[in-house]
Amino acid sequence: MPTTVNAFGAHEAGKPLVPVTIERRDVGPHDVKLDILYCGICHSDMNYVDGSFGPLAVSPLVPGHEIVGRVTEIGPEVSRHQVGDLVGIGCMVNSCRTCENCQAGQEQYCLKGNTLVFGAPDPAEPGAHTQGGYSEAIVAPEDFVVRVPETLDPAAAAPLLCAGITVYSPLKRFGARPGTKVAVVGLGGLGHLGVKMAKAMGADVTVLSQSGSKREAAKALGADHYAVTGDGSAFTELANTFDIILNTVSAPVSLPDYLGTLLVAGTAWAVAALAHTLGVPWGAAWVLGAAVAPTDATAVGVVSRLLPQRNVTLLRAESLINDGTALVIYSLAVGVTVGSEHLSAARVSGLVALSYGGGIAAGVLVAWLGIRLRRLVRGLGETMLDNLTIILIPFSAYLLAEQVEASGVLAVVVCGLIMSRAEPGQGRGPPTDDGLLVAGDVPAQWRPVRPGRP
CATH class of the missing domain: 1.10.340 (Endonuclease III; domain 1)
Known part of the structure; x- marks a missing residue:
């Protein structure tokens, strides 16, 4: 039988979270049930609840996607986890598992659409929606439950399931290592983890911030340098400097200014969930396969627009010099970045x-x-x-x-x-x-x- 658990949820967008009860489904053959010990509070949880991302998908909506807990029950076909294991659940709890992206281990780009941990139609329970980690317990397929080392503080480990992987993934993908110069824009929830991750990979790390108020915090986290961008002078001083820019702020930024600090063939990656437009819908990721020289007044960029299926379906390149060349080059760059399955001759030609x-x-x-x-x-x-x-x-x-x-x-x-x-x-x-x-x-x-x- 389904289990009733206590939770905190919102009945409508813009209203505070209140105590609610929700039902968790029975444990299936490949499911894992865990008692939730900790759940991080992510900025995107607040965006969902306050209506920045639109009306609530279900009422009540229980957010929370940085979940750490102990396994209390497993299905008969489960092989990865045992009762008593310390485990975690992040942003996703399901996907088709059959498309080429899922087969390649890229379930976040599931061609049929992945299932978010809250507010998404639940394929394991037709007619129901998923509910998140601001609750006592949760049931999920074992493929989306990860082992958390016992040596880690479970409370500190929870944010790694969203913020941690969000900054680790681009740093790993674009080769942060000794000798690499990485700029982290902003020193908030994502930014502080970006600094720690990049430093752990051996990179030379610079924090770019609007003011000098976080200079000491950046130093304590391991940053090698700190630059104040508020008056704009830092962009001139740091021109043609960085291999990687990790933009962790959800507020609008002047993209051309930051692009001027990139080395040729450098990469700029925005990881914050955007509740504003910036000229493109929220959730857009800026993917730069190369950068213009700092003296060039034109900004060259590529926008990958993530639709509800989380597939990269629209690329845009703009250049005052040669739009066609930029489209082809940067489309190829994005294809390499997100996987060749998102790149085709028909798409680029179109x-x-x-x-x-x-x-x-x-x-x-x-x-x-x-x-x-x-x-x-x-x-x-x-x-x-x-x-x-x-x-x-x-x-x-x-x-x-x-x-x-x-x-x-x-x-x-x-x-x-x-x-x-x-x-x-x-x-x-x-x-x-x-x-x-x-x-x-x-x-x-x-x-x-x-x-x-x-």
């Missing part, structure tokens, strides 16, 4: 086509509007304003293209080509000589044909 198609459309639209604006301005005899529009109209095409995440470069080129060949007076009265470009030495075959003239 992204390039969308970027270029959007850029062409933006250029055509703005050029059409620009030609009509110039006719109006010229009709008023405003020469100065007419000259100004020549600059502003192509720039407007670039801004429009950026708004739809398309190729700003192509938008400017298309807009300029159309306007350079346009006849602002065409279509109203007799043709005139008021083209946007004076023919001069332009080859005859390129000159507009005018009635009665060669």
Whole structure:
């Protein structure tokens, strides 16, 4: 029979947690049941409860995903754990286990969608939702229950199941080691673990913080350097310095400033759950396969947008120099980063086509509007304003293209080509000589044909 346990949960978004009771399912053949000893409080728990991530999936909702406890019961097919073991459960409690990602040990990228430890439909109990660790006990498949060494303080070990793995994974993936220079942005829950992890891997660690208030704390955690970014001077001083930037803050940051501190082929990785947009939906991860030189005013980036299935399905690259090249290079970089299963010729081709198609459309639209604006301005005899529009109209095409995440470069080129060949007076009265470009030495075959003239 299901077991009733005490818990703390929210009945609606924005309301405080209150005592509730929930039911835990029977232990299945491959399940492990544990009495919960400790559960960390993660910032994303608060985001769910306060409604930052939308309405509650179920009421009451019991959060908590940094769980440490003792095994009290196991299913007959369980082989990894025994009653009495000290174990932990993190963010996930299920996945399909059959898709290529799951088979590769990347259950977080399950192609059918992984099951979060709370607020997710529970495939093991159709019609029910998972409930988290702010409770007395929990039941989960053994594949998602990890052994916690008895030598660790269980209370201190709990945050490692979310914050710990969140910072460890990119540091490990991108090769933090002796000789590597790592910058940790922010010194909060994620940041302090990022410093400790990077230092344990032998890296030279710098903490980047808005103020100097955490300098001593950073030093105590093992940081080698500390830089205050509030006045912006640190970005100049640290230009072309870091191999890895680990951004652990959920507040908005000026990404181009931080990219300028990366070495060429360095990597910037954002690990905080974002409750704001930053121009992309929350949960976006910034993945940089390479960085522009610090003196380059353009910022080159790739956005991997994580949809509910947690699959990387949209990549965006932007560059004032060459959008197409950036798309291909950085798509390849992200493919290597998150696994080749997320990269295909069709996906990259589609992204390039969308970027270029959007850029062409933006250029055509703005050029059409620009030609009509110039006719109006010229009709008023405003020469100065007419000259100004020549600059502003192509720039407007670039801004429009950026708004739809398309190729700003192509938008400017298309807009300029159309306007350079346009006849602002065409279509109203007799043709005139008021083209946007004076023919001069332009080859005859390129000159507009005018009635009665060669």
